[in-house]
Amino acid sequence: MSTWTQGDVDNLKTAVASGVLSVRFDGPPARQITYHSLAEMRSLLASMQQDVARAAGQTPGYRFAATRKGL
16 A cells, blocks of 8 residues: 555655755655755655556556667
């Protein structure tokens, strides 16, 4: 079971977009977290989005790139 909600994802997205490092999550449990970097926030955001999608019964999509050397 996921502990994150779509509201939590939206709060973190807003914080990333505005450049602040401190985010309040309403919970439960309600908490305020101050992150060290934007990279840390983006990493958590990706994880949160996967958890919320899984809880909603959606499976995350994957894309694979194919490359080759030469002409």
